[in-house]
Amino acid sequence: MRERVAVVVVTFNSAAVLPGLLESLPLGLEGLDWTLVVADNDSADDTVTLLRSRAPQAVVLEMGRNAGYAAGINAAVRSAGEFSAVLVLNPDVRLTAGCVPELLRVLRTTRAGICVPRLEDSHGELILSMRREPTLVRAYADALLGATRAGRIAALGEVVSDPERYDVAGSPDWAEGSTQLIDGTCWTACGGWDESFFLYSEETDYHLRARDLGFDIRYVPTARAVHLEGASASSPRLWSLLVANRLRLFRRRHSALGGALFWLAAVLREGSRSVLGHAIARSAVSVLVRPSLLAAPRGPEWLERV
Structure with a gap:
């Protein structure tokens, strides 16, 4: 062809x-x-x-x-x-x-x-x-x-x-x-x-x-x-979605223990930045500690819950 x-x-x-x-x-x-x-x-x-x-x-x-x-x-x-x-x-x-x-x-x-x-x-x-x-x-x-x-x-x-x-x-x-x-x-x-x-x-x-x-x-x-690049770095909801999907992809490709350790690394990263006053990091932490959000489909309805 x-x-x-x-x-x-x-x-x-x-x-x-x-x-x-x-x-x-x-x-x-x-x-x-x-x-x-x-x-x-x-x-x-x-x-x-x-x-x-x-x-x-x-x-x-x-x-x-x-x-x-x-x-x-x-x-x-x-x-x-x-x-x-x-x-x-x-x-x-x-x-x-x-x-x-x-x-x-x-x-x-x-x-x-x-x-x-x-x-x-x-x-x-x-x-x-x-x-x-x-x-x-x-x-x-x-x-x-x-x-x-x-x-x-x-x-x-x-x-x-x-x-x-x-x-x-x-x-x-x-x-x-x-x-x-x-x-x-x-x-x-x-x-x-x-x-x-x-x-x-x-x-x-x-x-x-x-x-x-x-x-x-x-x-x-x-x-x-x-x-021109998008708004994920400045939008709390979009950043939370990015962090949640990174975790989900890693869990899919690794063991349950590996997924748990990756989650802990994400909490450490976003938590430390939240302490420094970063609003997008605070939003990501709120998602990472809510199992219902981590388990739910990630679409427009999910974003409304963040």
């Missing part, structure tokens, strides 16, 4: 950031055969109207509810027709010229199942997007030293925090999921994204599953994209 890229975007009240993404697609995908499929999670703003006026060629799926990020990706891929690769993009991403052809080149010349570019923020600053697999040692080092300091040592840090590592190609265990090119064979082997993760940890789960099946995750510094 000739190369055909399914460009998949999930939107939720994204009217303010979506035009910039749409404008960047032709240059970022120049020379490739591609189709844009957007799954909208019941936006209350003008997202769908904007899409139909500015991207009339796009397939727009109205989910009818806020189904979550993974569910939106899966629905969009099912509606994409034939493809040789899937490009998953957040609506607040801007591709630079030649980004996706370069990712595709690496995808086809290596053992990679997923390729990710160098990410920068709106000020041109490097985003630390490469990650190592969560472990107990890394969880406690993060709690005691902080993610940036711990990340300078591979055994201690989940976040690859040495900026020099981003100047060369790499093979992280997983990577920040705002911009990623997934090989069609990898997608078929792994299946869809896990929809039980409403938001956060879904890309971690997917990348680790791909690696379990023998696919590499490749960081490609010669491909570049801009990510």
Whole structure:
């Protein structure tokens, strides 16, 4: 099958950031055969109207509810027709010229199942997007030293925090999921994204599953994209969801004892930051000590209970 890229975007009240993404697609995908499929999670703003006026060629799926990020990706891929690769993009991403052809080149010349570019923020600053697999040692080092300091040592840090590592190609265990090119064979082997993760940890789960099946995750510094980034670091509810899903993913892949020790590391990390006055950490602690919240589905209704 000739190369055909399914460009998949999930939107939720994204009217303010979506035009910039749409404008960047032709240059970022120049020379490739591609189709844009957007799954909208019941936006209350003008997202769908904007899409139909500015991207009339796009397939727009109205989910009818806020189904979550993974569910939106899966629905969009099912509606994409034939493809040789899937490009998953957040609506607040801007591709630079030649980004996706370069990712595709690496995808086809290596053992990679997923390729990710160098990410920068709106000020041109490097985003630390490469990650190592969560472990107990890394969880406690993060709690005691902080993610940036711990990340300078591979055994201690989940976040690859040495900026020099981003100047060369790499093979992280997983990577920040705002911009990623997934090989069609990898997608078929792994299946869809896990929809039980409403938001956060879904890309971690997917990348680790791909690696379990023998696919590499490749960081490609010669491909570049801009990510405006979301609000998880400033929203108590979203941060609590992020922390809860990290715990749930670790419990899924490890023993009950390992899960309990990871929970303790999370309490230590968020509790110490709560003492220092961080509101988002206080919210996370309140979730971590409430078994009913840790056990409940993590969707809009869950967020209302936080």
